Amino acid sequence: MNTVRRSFWHEPRPAGAPSVGRLDRLLVSIYAVATVIEGIVRPEVAWRPLVTVLALAVTPALLWRRDRPLVAALLGWGVAGLLSVLQLAEDTEDLGLYSMMVVLILLFSLVRWGSGREVVVGTAYVTVVGALGMYATSADWGESFGGSVLLLSVVALAAVSRYRADLWQRQQLEIRNQERVALARELHDTVAHHVSAIAVQAQAGGVVAGIQPEKAVEVLAAIESEASRTLAEMRSMVQVLRDDEAAAYAPQKGVADLPTLARTDATPIVAVTVAGSWGELAGPVDAALYRLAQESLTNAVRHARGATHVEIDLRREGDAARLRVTDDGQAEPGPAPEPGFGLTGMAERAQLLGGSLSAGPGPDGGWVVEAVLPVEAPA
Template sequence: MLVGAFEAAAVLEVLVRPAAPGQPWVTLLAMAVVPALLWRRSHPLATSLVGFGAAGVLAAIQLVTGTAELGSSAMMFILVLLYSLARWGSGREIVIGMPWVAAVVALGMYAADAGPADLIGGTLLLLLIATAAAVVRSRADLWQRQREEIRTQERLALARELHDTVAHHVSAIAVQAQAGTVVAGSQPDQVAPLLAMIEDEAKRTLAEMRAMVRVLREDDDEAYAPLPGVRDLVTLSRSGPPPPVEVSLTGDVSDLPGPVDTALYRMAQEALTNCLRHARVPTLVTIAVTRTADQVRLRVTDDGQAQPGASVKPGFGLTGMAERAHLLGGTFTAGPALIGGWVVEAVLPVEVSP
C-alpha cells in the first residue's frame, strides 16, 4: 500500500510538473527505486544504500550539468528508508548507513546551493526522523524485554508448581515403599528388595528435583503446601461487598493434571482481581469452568460498562495469563463482550504435552 502511494505520487508529479528539467527520467528513477520499501524492515541497510544512492546520482547530475533543480518530490520516500535504518537496523548497519545518508544529503545541498535556512531546516528534519525512529525502537525494545520478563516469571512459576506437585507424589511413593518393607515379612526375599529399590529411586528423584529448582526458590526449607486448584475456586465466590462473585464447575474436575489444575486457579484469580480493580460499576462477576473429554475451559465475565470493540493494550496481568496458557499448550483470549462487560477465556488441554 505504501509503495503504491509513492508510485502514484510520482505519476502525479509528472502530470503537475511536465516542464520540469529531466522530469520524466527523474520520475522513472523514483518509480524504479520505490519498491525497495518492501524490504525496508528486513534489509534496512541495503534499501537505504539503494534509495539514497539514487538521490546521490540525481545530485551528481545536477552538480555536473549545473541544473538549478533536478530533484523530485517523489524521491521524498527515501526519508522512510532513513526511518527504517534507525528503527530496524543493527548497530553495524546504522554505523555504515548513517555516514552514507549524511554524505548524500550534503552532496544534494551543495548541488542545490542551499542557503543557511535550508541547511538548518534539512538537518533538523533528518535528525527529527532519526530521533523518532530511535524513540520508537527504544519503546519497542522495552516492551519486548517486559514480555520476556513476564514469560520468564511464568516459566519459573510453572517450574515451582510442577516441582511441588511431582515432589508430593514422589514423597508419597517413598512413604509407601517404607511401609511396604515393614509389612513384607511373609515373603521378604521377593518383596523387600523391590520395595527398597522403589524407596531409593524415589528419594534420589526427589533430591535431584530439589537440587534442580533450588536456584528458583528462596524458601527451600519451607514445607510443601497443597497447591490451589479448580475445586478451590469456590473460595473465590462471595455475595458481598459488591460485586458478587459466582463460581460454577461443570464436569469432572477432580482428576486434572497438577499444572493445568493450578494454572486454571491462578488465571481465574488474576482475572477476578482485574475485574474488581478495573471494571466500571459491575454488578456481577461469573467464574465458569467446563470440563470436556480432552480440554477444560475457564471463562471469567463481568457486566461492567466496557465499550464493545474497545482497543485495550494488554497489561502485565493479561500477558502473564496468556503466557501461562500458551506454555501449557492452550489458548487465551480477553476483551470486551458484545453486550458490555469484559470476558477472559482460557482453554487448556487435559493432557499436558511434555
C-alpha cells in the same frame, strides 16, 4: 554496558522486525502511483522521463526496508545522490520529484531495524548525500539548518522507536522468566508431594507384604497410579517451560548418534570411537550415555585450557558400558577443583542407573571423565 554495545553492533536486526506485509505493499503502490502522477503533472521538472524512472527505481527499497534496511537506504539515497549530481551537471534548480521524500522512510527504517554496523555505515552515507543535495540546490544557511534538523529528527524518532520496542521485548522476556520460575517452583512442590506419597506407600507396602501378602498388590497399584500421575504433571509443566523447543517430544538421542559429535573443522578436534554391539541397550542407558558424552564434550570445549583434541571412547565390557572422554588441555596448578553443578548432575545421572562417574586430571595431563553404566537399566 559492553554487552549491550556488542549486541547492538553485531545484531543483524532487532527482534520483532516484521517482513514484507500488506501495509508495505500498500505503501509501495501509493508511492508508485504518486510518482507517475507527479511526473505527468509537473512539466517544469527537467528530464521528467528520466527523473520519473529514477524515482520509481526506489520502489524495491520500500519492500526491503525492514529485512535489508542498509541495502534499502543505499539504493534510495543513492538515487537521491544521483539526482543531485545531475542537477549540478545541468545547473538547474528543479530536478526531482516531491515523492522522493520517501527516502526519509528509508532513513527511519535503517535506524529502527538495522544492526549497529549498518546504522553507522548508512547514516554516514546519508550525511554525505544530504550535504551533496544541499550544495546542489544552493541552499542558504537557514535551509541547510532546517534540512539537517529534519534528518536528525527522523533519526531521533527511529532511535526512540527502537528503544521502546527493545524495552517492551525485555519486559515480555522478564515476565515470561518470572512465569517460568513460578512454574519451576510448582513443579518442585508437585513432584515433592507425590514422591513423598510414593515413599510412604512403599514403606507401608514393605510392612503389609510380610503380614498380608494379598494387600501388597493394592499398595503396588496405588504406587503405580501415583507415579503415573506425577509423570503426567511433570510432562505438562516441562512442556510449558520449553518455550524454545517444539511442543511434541522428539526421539531421544543415544549411542547411535554419538558419531555426530565428531568434528575435524574446528579446535579442539573431536574424535569418537564406538566399539561393540549396542542393539539390546536399555533406553534410559542409551540416552544417558549420549547425554554424558555431550555434556563432557561441552565442558572440555568451554573450560579446557589450550585443548586441541578431545576423544570420546565408548566400549562394552560384559554387561557394562564404559564411556571415557579425555582432552589434552592444560591442568590448573594446585589441587583439583571442587566439582561444579554440571559434574554433580552427571554423577547423579549415572548413579540413578546403577553406575558410576569419575572426573579429574589425567595421568598424562588434560582432563578425564569416565562413566560406567550397566547395559540393562535397574528396575
